[in-house]
Amino acid sequence: MQIRDEQAGDIDAIRALHTIAFGQSQEAGLVDQLRADGDSVISLVAIEADSIVGHILFSPMSAPFQALGLAPLAVQPAMQGRGIGSALVEAGLQRVAAGPWRAVFVLGDPAYYGRFGFEAALASGFRSPYAGPYLMALALGGPLPVREGRIDYAPAFAALG
Numbered sequence: 522m523q524i525r526d527e528q529a530g531d532i533d534a535i536r537a538l539h540t541i542a543f544g545q546s547q548e549a550g551l552v553d554q555l556r557a558d559g560d561s562v563i564s565l566v567a568i569e570a571d572s573i574v575g576h577i578l579f580s581p582m583s584a585p586f587q588a589l590g591l592a593p594l595a596v597q598p599a600m601q602g603r604g605i606g607s608a609l610v611e612a613g614l615q616r617v618a619a620g621p622w623r624a625v626f627v628l629g630d631p632a633y634y635g636r637f638g639f640e641a642a643l644a645s646g647f648r649s650p651y652a653g654p655y656l657m658a659l660a661l662g663g664p665l666p667v668r669e670g671r672i673d674y675a676p677a678f679a680a681l682g
């Protein structure tokens with residue numbers, strides 16, 4: 522399995538991947554909108570046997586410090602449970618660490634994202650429409666400069682409702 526940056530020819534396969542993994546087209550549409558808005562900061566694909574079997578995207582957030590949102594993440598259903606999702610998260614976080622970002626936020630299952638160091642407690646002081654036990658944060662380059670304030674995902678997320 523290889524992980525590399527998204528390329529122009531991957532777009533249709535990424536759309537199909539999210540549609541099948543989530544069982545709906547909302548996340549596929551989100552990826553298209555983030556890309557169209559210039560908000561796809563890091564977009565990585567996992568390739569196996571020349572096929573795209575996984576995808577992860579990071580987009581900028583409005584926050585009191587430079588932060589990215591991790592979403593969406595998907596792995597081909599037939600390929601789940603083999604470490605592809607974890608490899609994408611880890612490769613993505615390595616990329617993030619090389620940039621100016623102080624945090625990554627994610628909305629997801631604490632049992633899954635906790636293994637990468639995301640903590641709901643770290644996100645709990647921030648105001649967000651997604652506030653709650655599924656909103657998690659990972660600090661980068663030291664502790665967060667502040668633990669409260671308003672955070673918002675990129676505008677494309679608003680269309681998700």
Ligand SMILES: CC(C)(COP(=O)(O)OP(=O)(O)OC[C@H]1O[C@@H](n2cnc3c(N)ncnc32)[C@H](O)[C@@H]1OP(=O)(O)O)[C@@H](O)C(=O)NCCC(=O)NCCS
Nearest residue numbers: 542543594595596601602603604605606607628629630633
């Ligand atoms: C979530 C997802 C990306 C994980 O990818 P994956 O390649 O299957 O994950 P990995 O193989 O790296 O990790 C598998 C582990 O995660 C757990 N896991 C998988 N999906 C999970 C979920 N939704 N919630 C909690 N744990 C989950 C598995 O039980 C397994 O645990 P184990 O290592 O203790 O056995 C994949 O299942 C997927 O595409 N799901 C549909 C889309 C989705 O829900 N995306 C997440 C959006 S936040």
